[in-house]
Amino acid sequence: MNNDRLRGQWKQFRGKLKERWGRLTDDDLDVIAGRREQLLGRIQERHGIAKEEADGQVKEFERRNPDFRFDGS
Template identity: 65%
Template sequence: MNEDRLSGNWKQFKGKVKEKWGQLTDDDLDVVEGKRDQLVGRIQERYGYGKDQAEKELKEWEDSNHFNW
């Protein structure tokens, strides 16, 4: 996926990410800016999850929202 499309998709899904993981701040989401690995890290930090748990939740969210990085 090219960067323009990823950026556009991120803006579209940013609100949905915040709905799912409400402990993420706007600053967190600005830093992540569509980078999957950084989102996993922020979810781990905010929720105290291990990497496997954060990856699992994110994968389930991606599948349910038809989000492609």
């Protein structure tokens, strides 16, 4: 996926991410900026879960939102 498209989609998906992982802050989302590893780390940190659990949650999110894939997925 090219960077322009990823950036455009990222703005749309910020709200969905905050709905799914409510403890993520706007600052977290700015840091994540569509990068999968950053998302996993922030989910782990904010929600106090293991990396494997965070990865499973992100995969499920991607399955439910097939138009979006994180950079590095």
